[in-house]
Amino acid sequence: MSRHCSGSPTCPVVMHGNESRCPDHAKAKRKDTDLLRGSAQKRTYTYQWSLISKRFLAAHPVCGERHDGSRDAVNSLCVRLGIDRAAECVDHTIPKSQGGTNDDHNLMAACRRCNKWKYDTIEKGNSARS
DSSP states (O other): OEEEOTTOTTOOOEEETTOOSOHHHHHHHHHHHHHHHOOTTTTTOOHHHHHHHHHHHHHOOBTTBBTTSOBOTTTOHHHHHTOOOBOOEEEESSOGGGTOOSSGGGEEEEOHHHHHHHIIIIITTOOOOO
């Protein structure tokens, strides 16, 4: 399926696959997001975190997977819906901004969709917890 870049109504770039924005508009969107959330560095994500994240993701490649191999239905929409999707990032179940740590017990593998869903619903206080 092909469609035009969603970054601007006048962008002539035709997108293929899952991406919705051309590289230029994707970069601009990330910059805007960093201005709102603060850059990864300002949110205290360091080189050490990148090592922890890569190690955890290699050991737990499925969205919603916790340190002990269990699946987290509270913090993962994929688990709630019974979907097995590859994890793309590592999420803190208790956000660092709320006192969470980088300890494996506080980490969960997540796809980008679930990471955003958790941030938008649980972390912003629009709790979707049951």
